Amino acid sequence: MLVDDAPNPQLFSEDLSSFAPTLVTPSIPGPRSLQLKSDLHETGQQAAAVIIFNDHQQCQGNFTVDADGNRILDLFNHIATIPVGYNHERMKKLVQSEHFQSLVLNRPALGVVPNLEFAQESRTLLSIAPKGLTKVQTMLCGSSANENAFKVAHYWKAKMMREKQGLGGDEFTQEELESCMLNESPGSPNRSILSFEMGFHGRTAGTLSATRSKAIHKVDVPAFDWPVTPFPHIQHPMDDPQNIVSNTKEEDRALASLNDLLSQRSESISALIVEPILSEGGDLHASPRFFKGVRDITRKHGVMMIVDEVQTGLGATGKLWAHEHWNLSEADSPDLMTFAKKCQLGGYFFRPEFAVEGNMRIFNTWMGEPTKIALLEEILHIIEDEKLLDRVQHVGNILQKGLQSLAEDFPNELSQPRGQGTFCAIDAQQLDLVHSKLLQRGILVGKCGSNAIRLRPSLIFEEGHAKFFLREFRSIMEDIAAV
Amino acid sequence: MLVDDAPNPQLFSEDLSSFAPTLVTPSIPGPRSLQLKSDLHETGQQAAAVIIFNDHQQCQGNFTVDADGNRILDLFNHIATIPVGYNHERMKKLVQSEHFQSLVLNRPALGVVPNLEFAQESRTLLSIAPKGLTKVQTMLCGSSANENAFKVAHYWKAKMMREKQGLGGDEFTQEELESCMLNESPGSPNRSILSFEMGFHGRTAGTLSATRSKAIHKVDVPAFDWPVTPFPHIQHPMDDPQNIVSNTKEEDRALASLNDLLSQRSESISALIVEPILSEGGDLHASPRFFKGVRDITRKHGVMMIVDEVQTGLGATGKLWAHEHWNLSEADSPDLMTFAKKCQLGGYFFRPEFAVEGNMRIFNTWMGEPTKIALLEEILHIIEDEKLLDRVQHVGNILQKGLQSLAEDFPNELSQPRGQGTFCAIDAQQLDLVHSKLLQRGILVGKCGSNAIRLRPSLIFEEGHAKFFLREFRSIMEDIAAV
Numbered sequence: 001m002l003v004d005d006a007p008n009p010q011l012f013s014e015d016l017s018s019f020a021p022t023l024v025t026p027s028i029p030g031p032r033s034l035q036l037k038s039d040l041h042e043t044g045q046q047a048a049a050v051i052i053f054n055d056h057q058q059c060q061g062n063f064t065v066d067a068d069g070n071r072i073l074d075l076f077n078h079i080a081t082i083p084v085g086y087n088h089e090r091m092k093k094l095v096q097s098e099h100f101q102s103l104v105l106n107r108p109a110l111g112v113v114p115n116l117e118f119a120q121e122s123r124t125l126l127s128i129a130p131k132g133l134t135k136v137q138t139m140l141c142g143s144s145a146n147e148n149a150f151k152v153a154h155y156w157k158a159k160m161m162r163e164k165q166g167l168g169g170d171e172f173t174q175e176e177l178e179s180c181m182l183n184e185s186p187g188s189p190n191r192s193i194l195s196f197e198m199g200f201h202g203r204t205a206g207t208l209s210a211t212r213s214k215a216i217h218k219v220d221v222p223a224f225d226w227p228v229t230p231f232p233h234i235q236h237p238m239d240d241p242q243n244i245v246s247n248t249k250e251e252d253r254a255l256a257s258l259n260d261l262l263s264q265r266s267e268s269i270s271a272l273i274v275e276p277i278l279s280e281g282g283d284l285h286a287s288p289r290f291f292k293g294v295r296d297i298t299r300k301h302g303v304m305m306i307v308d309e310v311q312t313g314l315g316a317t318g319k320l321w322a323h324e325h326w327n328l329s330e331a332d333s334p335d336l337m338t339f340a341k342k343c344q345l346g347g348y349f350f351r352p353e354f355a356v357e358g359n360m361r362i363f364n365t366w367m368g369e370p371t372k373i374a375l376l377e378e379i380l381h382i383i384e385d386e387k388l389l390d391r392v393q394h395v396g397n398i399l400q401k402g403l404q405s406l407a408e409d410f411p412n413e414l415s416q417p418r419g420q421g422t423f424c425a426i427d428a429q430q431l432d433l434v435h436s437k438l439l440q441r442g443i444l445v446g447k448c449g450s451n452a453i454r455l456r457p458s459l460i461f462e463e464g465h466a467k468f469f470l471r472e473f474r475s476i477m478e479d480i481a482a483v
Numbered sequence: 484m485l486v487d488d489a490p491n492p493q494l495f496s497e498d499l500s501s502f503a504p505t506l507v508t509p510s511i512p513g514p515r516s517l518q519l520k521s522d523l524h525e526t527g528q529q530a531a532a533v534i535i536f537n538d539h540q541q542c543q544g545n546f547t548v549d550a551d552g553n554r555i556l557d558l559f560n561h562i563a564t565i566p567v568g569y570n571h572e573r574m575k576k577l578v579q580s581e582h583f584q585s586l587v588l589n590r591p592a593l594g595v596v597p598n599l600e601f602a603q604e605s606r607t608l609l610s611i612a613p614k615g616l617t618k619v620q621t622m623l624c625g626s627s628a629n630e631n632a633f634k635v636a637h638y639w640k641a642k643m644m645r646e647k648q649g650l651g652g653d654e655f656t657q658e659e660l661e662s663c664m665l666n667e668s669p670g671s672p673n674r675s676i677l678s679f680e681m682g683f684h685g686r687t688a689g690t691l692s693a694t695r696s697k698a699i700h701k702v703d704v705p706a707f708d709w710p711v712t713p714f715p716h717i718q719h720p721m722d723d724p725q726n727i728v729s730n731t732k733e734e735d736r737a738l739a740s741l742n743d744l745l746s747q748r749s750e751s752i753s754a755l756i757v758e759p760i761l762s763e764g765g766d767l768h769a770s771p772r773f774f775k776g777v778r779d780i781t782r783k784h785g786v787m788m789i790v791d792e793v794q795t796g797l798g799a800t801g802k803l804w805a806h807e808h809w810n811l812s813e814a815d816s817p818d819l820m821t822f823a824k825k826c827q828l829g830g831y832f833f834r835p836e837f838a839v840e841g842n843m844r845i846f847n848t849w850m851g852e853p854t855k856i857a858l859l860e861e862i863l864h865i866i867e868d869e870k871l872l873d874r875v876q877h878v879g880n881i882l883q884k885g886l887q888s889l890a891e892d893f894p895n896e897l898s899q900p901r902g903q904g905t906f907c908a909i910d911a912q913q914l915d916l917v918h919s920k921l922l923q924r925g926i927l928v929g930k931c932g933s934n935a936i937r938l939r940p941s942l943i944f945e946e947g948h949a950k951f952f953l954r955e956f957r958s959i960m961e962d963i964a965a966v
Binding site: 036039040042043044045046047048049050051052053054055056057059064067076078079081082086087088091092095096098099101102103104105106107108109110111112113114115116118119120122123125126134135136137138140141142143144147150151154155158159172176177178180181182183184187188189190191192202203204205206207209212214215216217218219220221222223224225226228340341344349350352355356357358359360361362363364365366367371375444 | 519522523525526527528529530531532533534535536537538539540542547550559561562564565569570571574575578579581582584585586587588589590591592593594595596597598599601602603605606608609617618619620621623624625626627630633634637638641642655659660661663664665666667670671672673674675685686687688689690692695697698699700701702703704705706707708709711823824827832833835838839840841842843844845846847848849850854858927
C-alpha cells in the first residue's frame, strides 16, 4: 500500500516525547544483557527466552530500564504480572513499613500457623470476589491455583457420585482408601478435566494435561487421557455485522460439540476449564453468548465450570475480572475462578457448595503468602483511587481503534485486531520481525499463539503511551510493507 | 514403669528458665486463636489444620508468639521452613535495604526479563550445590520443583529412547507433535516416575502420583498409573548391633524388589524419586549403604535418580544436604536434587547432562523469586558465621540421646527414637495426646506418619532449648504413664 500519507496526521503531529523510550545502545538487547544471558545460561537456569535483564531500581511507571541503560516502554510487563507499573510511590511506602518487613521475614505456613492478620486479609480478598463466588482459597502461583481447583472439582464429583449410590459423600470405602495408595481405581478415579483447544492452564502434570496451546509445551511429558473440545474461531472485529453472523454459527458449532461430548461422558468429567480470553493460545475471544452457553451446558450435565483468570484478571480488560463482561446473573456465574499474575499470588474464588471439608485434602506448605496479599491490597487501593479501570477502558478504546486502523491499512501484514480494555492483540504475518523492530524502537510487546502480537500494558498505561506505541507500530509497518 | 526417680538428675536441676515458654492463657490455642480460626474458616480458606495464629512482629529466635500472647518454644517452625529462627537481626537489616525493597516491588518474570543480579544470584546458589550437581534451576515451591524435576527426567528419557532408535534426541517426529496435542502416545508417552512406599513429594497431579504417604492425601484425585516399590522398615537405634543385622536384611529385600521391578520395566520409567529421610511418611530412615544400592540399581537400568531434599535440606541433619551423609563419590552422586522450604524458594540442582535445551520446555511465569534468593543468601552467611552446622550436630546429639533415653524409660508409650542432627522423631503410642500435652506446656512439635512426633527445630536451636524440651517431654510422659 501507499504509506506516504499518514492516515491520522494529528496523531503524528502531537508531541509525544514524554512517552518515548530513551535508547543508549545501537541495538536491543545491548552487550550487557547479552553477556548476562550467557552467564545465566552457564548456571543451568533456563535462559533461552530471556529478552533483556532489567535494572529494578531504575524502572519507573510504564518504563523498564534494561541492564544497558535503555529505558523501554513496557507493553508486556513480565508476562502481564505488573499491575500498577514499576516502583509506584505508594507501593514503595508499603514495603518500607515495619509490619510489611516483619511479614517478609516470618513467612508462615498458612495452613498450620497463619499470621495474625490472615483472616482479615482473606476478607480483603473477598471484597473483590466475583458475583456468587463468596469463598476464597490462596495459593502461590497460577499452576498451583489450577491444580487445586482441579482437586476441588474431583472431590466434588466423587462426593456426588457416592451420594448417587446412596453413600455418604465423604464416607470413603475401604476399597477406595486402599486402591488410591496404588494409584488405582476406584480410589484414584478415572475422571478428567475438560479443556478447550488452544487453552493454556499451566505446565504441571495436571494443568499441562488441560493445556492445548503448543506441542512444544507438551511433547515428551506424560499426560492424563483427558478430553478436549473445540473453541470457536472468531473473526474480528466482533461487532462487524457480517462477522456477527458467521461468528454466531461458529459458536453454535462449538457449543454443539461440547454438548455432544458431555452427553456421552459427563460422569467421567469433573470440570471444564476455560479462560475468558485464551491468552497463550493466541488471544482468542468469544462472545458473552458463547460463555453463557458453556455455563448452561456444563450445569445441565453436572460438570463444574472453572474460569481461569490467571492472565485476564485484575483489570486489564476494563473490568476487575474479564468474565464480568459476560453479564451473567449470580445464579449463572461460574463455579470457581482462579487467579494469579497481577494479583501477586495465586488462588481461587468459589461457590460455598464447593467447599472442601476435612483435613489435608487441599493443603501444602505455604498455601499462599501474606506479603503478596499486602501488596495486592495496596494495588486495589491504587486501582480505586486512581480510577484505573476507567483509564483502562479509555486507553483500551484508543488502542483497539488504532490496531483496527493498522489492520485496515496493512491488510497483507496485519489482521484480526482484537481486544478488551488494553488486553489487546493483532496477528502479524511476520511476527518475529515485527516484535524485533518494535524492540529496536524501545517498545517491548509479547507474542502468543502462532502469530499474535499481544499487548499487556500495566493499568497505569496512558493515552500518550498508547498513541506513541501506535505511531511507532505504524512506522515500522511502513518500513516492512515498503520492502 | 516407676518414674519417681528421674534418670538424669543433672538435667532436672539445671536452671533452664531462659529457655522456657511464657504462657498467658489457661490452654493453647487460646480464645483469640480459636476465634481467628473460626473467622478464617468462614472465608473459605482451609483452616482445619490450623493450630495457632502467630504474631510475627513479636516472635523471636526459637519462640513463636501466638495471637493470645503465649510465647511458645517452636520445634515445628512452619513445617520446617524457618532456618535461623524468627526476626534474626541480620535478616531484619537485609529487608530494610533499598535494594531488597526494590526487588520486592518489581518482581520479575525470570524466564523473560530477569533482574540484573539473577546470573550472580544463581552462582550464589551454585556455591551450595551438592557434589556433582553443578547446575541449578529455581522455582517457587517444593511441588513445582518436583513437577519440573519429573519433566527433566521425562525429557531425558524420551531423548535417550529416540537416540536408541537412531533419531536425533530433540528431533520430534510429526506423530509425536500431533499426538501430544491429544494427550496421546507417543507424544504424551506412557512413562512414569517410580517412588517409595510412604514417600511424599507434593500434592499436584504429578507429585501426588508419586506420593504414597496417606490415603487422605490421595483419595478421589485421578493419578498416573505409576509404580511403587517398598522402602525398608528399619529398627532404631540403627547402630544397635542386633538392629544392624536385621536392618541389613530388610534393606537387601527392598533393594532386590527395586532391582526386580526395574529389570522388568525400566524403559517405561524415567526416574526414581526418594527422600533421604521419608518425612511426611513418618521420618523413615535407611543406611547410606541402602541409598548407594539404589544409586547403583537405577544407573544400571538407565533410570534417573532424583533426591527430594525439600524437607531434609539446608542443615537440619547436620550437613547442608541430608544425602551428603551417604558419602557417595562425585561419580556416584544422584542425578538431580530438589529443594524448597528452609531455602525459601524451590528449585533443583542437576548434573549438566540433564540440562534441558530449547525454549519453553521448562518454563513458567515467575521461575522462582529473587527476594527469596536474597533471603537465602543472608541465611547462608548466618549459617557460616554462627557455625550453625556444628551447633546442629552438637544439639542433635543431645536430642537423639534424650529421645533414646525416653524410649528406654517409657517402652509402652514411646519407641523408635531416631534422628540425624536435630531432624528427629519418635513414635508415640498416644500421638495426639502427647502432641497436645506438649502444646499445653508451650512446646509446639509436628506429627508425621501414623504415630510419629517429628521435631523440626530451627538451626539456631540451642542446647538449653533441647534440654528444656526433653525435661518437659519426660514430665508429660510420666503423667501419661501414671494414668
